[in-house]
Amino acid sequence: MTKTTTYIVIGVICLLFFSCNKKDNTYQGKVLSVELKENELDPSHLFSKVEIIPLETTDESLITSIHQIIEYNNRFYILDDRISVLFCFDKSGKFLYKIDKTGDGPEEYNLISETIINQNKIYMLSPMGFIHVYDIEGNFVDKYQLPSGGGHDMIKLENDIIAYWTLLGNPLEYKVTFYNLINKQVVGGFWKDNDDTFMSNMCIEVFYNYDNNYYFSTQFSNEVYRFNTDTIELEYKWDFGHNNLNLKPYIKDVKKDLNNFSKLTDTMEIPYYFFRNFQNKNYYYTILKSWPIDKWRNIFYRKKDGKSYVFDTLKGGVKVKDVSILTDTYMISVISPEEIQSCKEIISNEDLKKYNKLKDDSNLCLFKLYFK
Numbered sequence: 001m002t003k004t005t006t007y008i009v010i011g012v013i014c015l016l017f018f019s020c021n022k023k024d025n026t027y028q029g030k031v032l033s034v035e036l037k038e039n040e041l042d043p044s045h046l047f048s049k050v051e052i053i054p055l056e057t058t059d060e061s062l063i064t065s066i067h068q069i070i071e072y073n074n075r076f077y078i079l080d081d082r083i084s085v086l087f088c089f090d091k092s093g094k095f096l097y098k099i100d101k102t103g104d105g106p107e108e109y110n111l112i113s114e115t116i117i118n119q120n121k122i123y124m125l126s127p128m129g130f131i132h133v134y135d136i137e138g139n140f141v142d143k144y145q146l147p148s149g150g151g152h153d154m155i156k157l158e159n160d161i162i163a164y165w166t167l168l169g170n171p172l173e174y175k176v177t178f179y180n181l182i183n184k185q186v187v188g189g190f191w192k193d194n195d196d197t198f199m200s201n202m203c204i205e206v207f208y209n210y211d212n213n214y215y216f217s218t219q220f221s222n223e224v225y226r227f228n229t230d231t232i233e234l235e236y237k238w239d240f241g242h243n244n245l246n247l248k249p250y251i252k253d254v255k256k257d258l259n260n261f262s263k264l265t266d267t268m269e270i271p272y273y274f275f276r277n278f279q280n281k282n283y284y285y286t287i288l289k290s291w292p293i294d295k296w297r298n299i300f301y302r303k304k305d306g307k308s309y310v311f312d313t314l315k316g317g318v319k320v321k322d323v324s325i326l327t328d329t330y331m332i333s334v335i336s337p338e339e340i341q342s343c344k345e346i347i348s349n350e351d352l353k354k355y356n357k358l359k360d361d362s363n364l365c366l367f368k369l370y371f372k
Contacts, residue, residue: 029223029234032284032301034308036243041311043346046300046372052340052351053093053366054358061087061095063363066334069324072117073136076366084112086124088138093366099124099138107140113204114154116162123181125154125164131181147186148177155207155214161187161229163214165206176206176216178229190232191216202261203273210279219273220245238274238286238299245270265291272297278326282371285331287323296321318343320367328371335367 043050055063055078067081075096078087086099099122101108109132114125120136127150133142151164160182166175174189203219215235217224222238222245238244247270253260264270268290275289275296282304288297298320300309313319322334335343337358344352358365 030236031239032236032308033239033241033306034299034301034310036240036288036297036299037310038297039311040313040315040317041298041309043314043369044372046309047369048372049348049370050343050346050351051368051370052335052347052354053091053368054337054354055087055089055093055363055365056095057359057361057363058095060098061089061363063087066322066324066364067113068115069332069334069366070115070117071325071332077115077117077122079112079115081111081113084109086112086115086122086138097138099134101132101140106143113152114164116154116156118156123154123156123162125151127152127167144181144184146177146179148173148179148189151177152204153206155209157214157229163189163207163227167202167204176227188229190227205276208276208278211281215277215279217274217277219275220247220270222274224277236284243271245272268292276323278323278331280326280328280371282328285323285326287321289321294319294321298323314343314346316342316345318346318367320369330368330370333367333369335365337362337365340365 055061063078063080064082065080066078068079070077074091076089076091078089080087084102088096088098090096102110104110109124109126109130110128111126112124113127116123121141122134122136124132124134126132129146129150131144131146133144135141146164149166149170152167153165155163157163157178160180162179162181163176164179166177172192175191176189177186178188179185180187206216206218208215214227215224216227216232223234224236225232226235250260250264250270272288272290275287278285282302284301284303286299288299289295295312296319298311302308318335318339320333323331325332337355337360340347340355340358347355
């Protein structure tokens, strides 16, 4: 069982929430109507070029999975949450160093679920209830014990404040906590439990930022909220018609037996969840992930006219998955050496040479797609 699946199953214990005491109900948000359909996309419809960035494989840089990718000062920081290691590579993929401090010592951690980098400091969030701080070269700086339980996602806000998401905790407290890194104090929050819906709290990825605005969504809901430390309001919501998620019929069964959740996902009665949401100047974007198969449905909704692009694979069969970065210029996903075989027709001769040097046990690669 993967770590993400473990968190989700554990999250069933908490169940039932979907409200916020700061929510503004006067605005219903923009509706993004999209027809979900299986499709293979010719990349020229969306992208001007694609690039493969192999991540150097050494004894010190063996990656088992990629949960998060951060670009900072011409470097890539790669969080492998299976082994709780943060790897650092230069922009060409050359390995530089790693933060691997698993243990029970004063400068060590047990699990890491999310990372942010701010002002040359690396903040690593642990679901055990701590933030571990390192300098930009990986040297230990500090350790904060969070007053509101463990965290699973984190985003930097203004004025030395972060927001972090708690999967488990006191149902009477906020799921999103605002925390001042300087004063080491809680300064607010939002999103409390109630009995209206369920499973919305069983998620890992809930935040993104764009154009100095901060956004929040849960992985079993089509609604995306814009928030700051003072307000939260519904910004937009996805509408897939008859393919929208409807979890209400399963509430009683899951309450009776928590194992029913796994059955619903294994049989795909719950067919997908929202892996991540993003936007840039031209598009709203989401990616739907399905259990138990390796299926990733990419959805782009063009802002100027509502035209949508929906695809499971690019031409040749290559999947765009595990997207961690989306900018106005490009997006970055993850691709294995084996999968590169499927995109030979769309990569450059230079990237083809890189591919020919890879071995079966080489690290995962970054797949960078530039928008037209």
